[in-house]
Amino acid sequence: MILLGLMFAHAAGQISTPATPRPAPATKQALICKTRQETGSLLKRRKTCMTRTQWSRAAEENGRAAQQLTQDAAGRPADQ
DSSP states (O other): HHHHHHHHHHTOSSSSOOOOOOOOOOOOOOOEEEEETTTSSOOOOEEEEEEHHHHHHHHHHHHHHHHHHHHHTSSSOTOO
């Protein structure tokens, strides 16, 4: 019975609930999804989703790794 009375009082606006401030949403970047074909399969595909910042960071890291591989292989004979 008390619960029913509280429900009616709240519905009538007699009981106010304190407003809780919502935290400002962090600046979210939209996800960019790319699908690539699996090596060795005609049908298998892998989907990868990252933000624009993550994609650019991955591209930089891959570029550095490729450059390092090229530099390391440049001084070695072809049979090794």
